[in-house]
Amino acid sequence: MTHDLVASLRPLLTAEAFAEASAAGAEPGDLEQAVWLRLLERLESDGPPLDPPGWLRRAVRAEARRSRRTTRHERPYEGDPADGHDRDPERLALAAARRRALRDAVRRLPGRCPRLMEALLSSRDLTYREIAGELGISQGSLGPERSRCLGCLRRLLAAEVAAREVRG
Numbered sequence: 001m002t003h004d005l006v007a008s009l010r011p012l013l014t015a016e017a018f019a020e021a022s023a024a025g026a027e028p029g030d031l032e033q034a035v036w037l038r039l040l041e042r043l044e045s046d047g048p049p050l051d052p053p054g055w056l057r058r059a060v061r062a063e064a065r066r067s068r069r070t071t072r073h074e075r076p077y078e079g080d081p082a083d084g085h086d087r088d089p090e091r092l093a094l095a096a097a098r099r100r101a102l103r104d105a106v107r108r109l110p111g112r113c114p115r116l117m118e119a120l121l122s123s124r125d126l127t128y129r130e131i132a133g134e135l136g137i138s139q140g141s142l143g144p145e146r147s148r149c150l151g152c153l154r155r156l157l158a159a160e161v162a163a164r165e166v167r168g
Contacts, residue, residue, distance in 0.1 A: 002043060002048075005048055005052060006036075006039075008052070009039075009052055009053070009056055012053055012056055012057075013032055013035055013036075013056055013060065014028070014032065014058065016057055016060040017029075017031040017032045017035065017060055019024070019060060020060050020063075020064035021064065023064065024065070024067045024068045024071075025067075025068065025071060025129075025141050026064060026067040026068075026071070026129075026139075027129070027132065027138055027140075029138040029139075029140070030063060030138050031048070031060060031063050031067065031140045033140045034063045034137065034140070035056065035060055036061045037064055038059050038063070039056075039059070042055075053165045060112075074127055078103075086091035102121075102157075103121075105153060105156050105157055105160070106118060106121070106153065108156065109149060109152050109153060109156065110152060112135060112145075113145075113148075113149035113152055115129070115134075115135060116135060116142075116145060116146060116149055117149055117153065119131040119134055119135065122145065128142050
């Protein structure tokens with residue numbers, strides 16, 4: 001039953017997501033992913049909708065509105081909140097050394113993690129939409145990919161710090 005419902009709705013969802021995404025300035029794949037998730041949640045709690053095509057159209061429009069609202073409220077950071085007011089040479093040198101170490105570790109990450117982390121660390125302050133476009137992946141995949149890459153980076157840096165500690 002569920003498989004038949006999903007199979008019958010797939011072409012309609014693809015078309016609706018494509019149409020709404022262009023108007024909302026969103027990625028069609030992101031809208032599709034969000035609507036599939038809503039449908040799965042709906043199937044678990046209330047069962048299949050009485051009018052699946054109508055429900056699907058309303059769900060796509062609702063997700064497109066949510067995407068527009070989110071985009072409208074996105075603002076770039078005005079400055080680096082981690083920057084202190086102290087600009088003495090020693091602090092500047094230590095900060096530069098930390099940035100170099102971080103960038104070196106990022107370059108050693110596996111897969112597409114180096115490109116993703118470089119985009120996240122970019123001084124251009126890219127949005128998730130811009131990063132997804134640069135990497136050729138859906139915006140909805142960035143969060144899980146970022147988490148995986150940060151985990152790899154954390155393990156890599158922890159191993160380096162442990163290796164440098166004085167033993168004995």
